[in-house]
Amino acid sequence: MSTFTIFLILIIIVSLLLMLVIMVQNPKGGGLSSTLGGGGSQVVGGVKKTGDFLDKSTWTLATLLIVLILLSNISLKENYAATDSKLLQGGEIENTVPDALPDPISTPDSE
Secondary structure, rough: OOOHHHHHHHHHHHHHHHHHHHOOOOOOHHHHHHOOOOOHHHHOOOOOOOOHHHHHHHHHHHHHHHHHHHHHHHHHHHHHHHHHOOHHHOOOOOOOOOOOOOOOEEEEOOO
């Protein structure tokens, strides 16, 4: 399994987790944090409410997704570095144009 494939699997997993965290949040501040009671930044028993956790996890997952995408791009370039085209390596390119064009289709003379 190549490095790019591993990064691709990680990108899919992080994307699904990010979608899940975003779907749990309510755009008006309700969501999971209001279900468990009170405001989003209250401290109860030394533990912050879920609003801060969801906010931090969203930013963390988004940052991780960007980093994984950049790393996968680097690994993709490394995997295909050995397969550069002959033009980039300064080699000869085969002639793909035919030497002669085929005869045009002749139409029967109408008399």
